[in-house]
Amino acid sequence: MSVVLVGIVGALVVFIASVRGEDEQVQPLAETVAEMTPDHGEQATVPEPSLATDPAAACKETTSADLVTGDGRGDRDSGPGVILAFEHAYYVERDAKKMIALTSENSRIRNAEALQEGIDSNPENLTHCVRVAATDDDAVWLVEITQTAEDAEPETITQRITTTEEDGQWSVVKIEEAS
Template sequence: MLWSVGRSDFQSADAATQVDGADTPILELAETPTAPASDLDDECRADRGDQNSGAGVIAAWNYAYYVRRDAVAARALATPNSSVVPAEQLQPFIDAVPVGTNYCVRTKALSEDVYLVDLSELRPDGVQRITQTVTTQQLDGKWFVDVFN
């Protein structure tokens, strides 16, 4: 799940990546008013998302991947035991996405924490669609991506 607009556009104070005592990155997203998750389900979106719902964290994951192009920020949105590879292994995948790629992600809740995700990558050489199931998990009041199938 990945798109890019330009890394420098997103290195602002609205999100900071920190590391906890176990060397697990933590992405701090500024609080912004958002529509309820049910209002965002099934809409094609490319916003920065949030950790207030499964759909919100899926949007945040894609934002970190495609817009920020930052594996540390993306990995910080995954559970510690997630199937997502460590940031240093994830960054080459992000770097392989052509500069100028845009994206749009559509989520459909299959259950409280499982979503059908339809990602459209708008690459300079054409459109690519990726459909997958994403399992999310709530930990300490925040939502994280867990498994991509």
Template sequence: MTAPDVSAQPTGFACEETAGPDVVTGSGPGDTTSGPAAILGFNHAYYVNRSVEHARRFLTSDSAITTGDRLQTGIDAVPADTRHCVSISPLNTSDESARWAVTVAEFRPSTKPWIARQTVTTRTVDGATLISEITLA
């Protein structure tokens, strides 16, 4: 998997949008049409919209991420002008669920970029692909 380029700082920030069979990168709004699209959507809701309600649209109803205040606490801990870039590669996929290797690069103002490596599980529910689990890799 190719990690996002962390040499750039928020000033002049650019996150290249790519969509290939082996890697998807970007920071766009996403949707629920695929695993990578749901992962992009969740991160966009987290970093750009800063909205728990918006982020939950990308989560299954039984996801542990939807319970409690952890999600809001995480959003509140990130400065509002933080930029992000996500890189997603398939680990394994099936008709109903898939696991993805995800790298999220955070570009906070006045600090060095921070990288989070995650394994994200998505599942298709009633025609929508949603995130059921996020674990640190």
């Protein structure tokens, strides 16, 4: 089993074990965007590259009302912003304490030792790209994280992340596996 796969499994086990919730079927993010085809014989628009097939080309910073994409530092100004910050702390800063600082006080994702163990199980050259899509609930986001290690195929993790806003600052509350 590759080091990347071990890291993914380790990180998912930590998150799922700490936030085990109801099994709710969520359509994968890639399937939630319908492909547009113009009428009247116009040339079809080429869809954006999939993060799973071309992470470098697809990981440009984008922001719209329904979709945020990127690998940047994020912020605490919105649900997608805190999710980007949380993933940046995991993949780039590799710091569980910074991840915990981005969670709410009542979050079950506050085990620094387990988080750091998940981080340390990944190769240091692991890159990531995050796509955060809105759902019907303003605090819940469908998130695709595509991670790529040097000389390895990209791997995508799909999660449902619940956030909360308190006093103008957003925090991560819960992370669940989405299928």
